[in-house]
Amino acid sequence: NGQAASKPDQSAQLVLVEGPVLGGGAFSRVSICTEESSGRAYAMKRMRKSGVVQCPEHVFCEQAITRNTAHPFCIRQYASFQDKYHLYFLFDLMPGGDLMDVLVAEAKVIKRRIAQGAWRRACFAPKVKMLKGMEEKLAQFYIGSIVLALEYLHDNDIVYRDLKPENIFIDSVGFVKLGDFGFAKVLENANRTYTFCGTPGYVAPENVLAHGYNYSVDWWGLGVLLYVLLTGRQPFSSPKTDDPMIVMRRIVDENWQIKYPPYLSPAAKDLVSRLLERKPARRLGMLSGRANDIKRHRWFDGFDWDGVITR
Numbered sequence: 429n430g431q432a433a434s435k436p437d438q439s440a441q442l443v444l445v446e447g448p449v450l451g452g453g454a455f456s457r458v459s460i461c462t463e464e465s466s467g468r469a470y471a472m473k474r475m476r477k478s479g480v481v482q483c484p485e486h487v488f489c490e491q492a493i494t495r496n497t498a499h500p501f502c503i504r505q506y507a508s509f510q511d512k513y514h515l516y517f518l519f520d521l522m523p524g525g526d527l528m529d530v531l532v533a534e535a536k537v538i539k540r541r542i543a544q545g546a547w548r549r550a551c552f553a554p555k556v557k558m559l560k561g562m563e564e565k566l567a568q569f570y571i572g573s574i575v576l577a578l579e580y581l582h583d584n585d586i587v588y589r590d591l592k593p594e595n596i597f598i599d600s601v602g603f604v605k606l607g608d609f610g611f612a613k614v615l616e617n618a619n620r621t622y623t624f625c626g627t628p629g630y631v632a633p634e635n636v637l638a639h640g641y642n643y644s645v646d647w648w649g650l651g652v653l654l655y656v657l658l659t660g661r662q663p664f665s666s667p668k669t670d671d672p673m674i675v676m677r678r679i680v681d682e683n684w685q686i687k688y689p690p691y692l693s694p695a696a697k698d699l700v701s702r703l704l705e706r707k708p709a710r711r712l713g714m715l716s717g718r719a720n721d722i723k724r725h726r727w728f729d730g731f732d733w734d735g736v737i738t739r
């Protein structure tokens with residue numbers, strides 16, 4: 429690790445105690461890990477080097493970007509190290525699961541209405557009946573946090589590229605952080621990028637068409653995410669039609685109309701449709717006001733943009 433090499437500090441040695449496993453994929457395992465001296469808990473991601481060599485860019489991007497991000501709604505990396513067979517990364521521990529868990533959580537009615545300012549109590553480990561998606565006030569809290577995270581990333585020339593409920597994690601008090609930066613990329617000199625990547629139901633038309641794209645794909649992703657949180661379904665697929673090729677054909681087809689369920693508020697419908705604008709230049713977030721146009725949209729009326737970040 430280059431950083432450690434430039435600052436040789438023997439006293440900074442970490443002693444870590446590994447705890448229960450939280451999850452994992454084909455080449456990775458994530459477990460709770462506690463620093464012995466401070467008692468501070470982290471999520472430790474261990475990746476097999478033999479797996480990493482098949483797709484090193486994703487790991488390098490996640491490593492380089494999360495090491496430098498410093499925003500309350502982005503998962504941060506605190507250390508990285510290796511042994512003969514594995515790479516290890518220490519991340520913020522997010523014990524509350526992800527937003528997909530919230531969407532599929534067992535039915536339990538929210539008793540208290542979410543009053544402005546009472547985010548912490550109201551959003552603690554929410555378990556909501558998600559037959560039609562979540563309450564708009566709760567979605568406003570989650571989406572608002574993600575707008576701030578994306579604004580920060582874009583200001584730092586980073587395009588995130590993989591917005592979806594599975595990549596938004598919940599901390600011990602109910603706040604969310606964007607995680608899984610495997611597809612994130614630094615765009616040098618405000619350049620365009622061409623690589624097709626993301627998740628089929630969430631990719632922007634300019635990404636599918638390989639016309640070259642930049643931050644616009646994240647605001648499209650935000651529109652899909654908002655629709656998913658509010659309805660429990662994806663805008664371009666249905667249980668009957670989840671073939672990725674059909675879904676992506678719908679995404680680029682100007683004539684294919686998104687269906688809005690009747691229970692959506694007019695403001696929510698308007699915000700989704702402005703984010704799911706197929707022409708990147710006309711999309712909310714890409715106009716002159718940039719992210720501020722989204723923050724000022726009437727769906728966010730009453731949302732405390734400063735309060736949520738200074739908590």
Ligand code: ADP
Pocket residue numbers: 450451452453454455456458471473503519520521522523597607608610
């Ligand atoms: P992969 O790149 O293999 O998909 P992820 O980074 O998505 O690995 O992590 C796999 C699983 O580990 C996640 O689905 C989640 O359950 C758990 N996990 C990952 N990061 C954290 C974290 N920071 N805090 C808590 N759990 C986490």
Ligand code: MG
Pocket residue numbers: 608
């Ligand atoms: Mg993952």
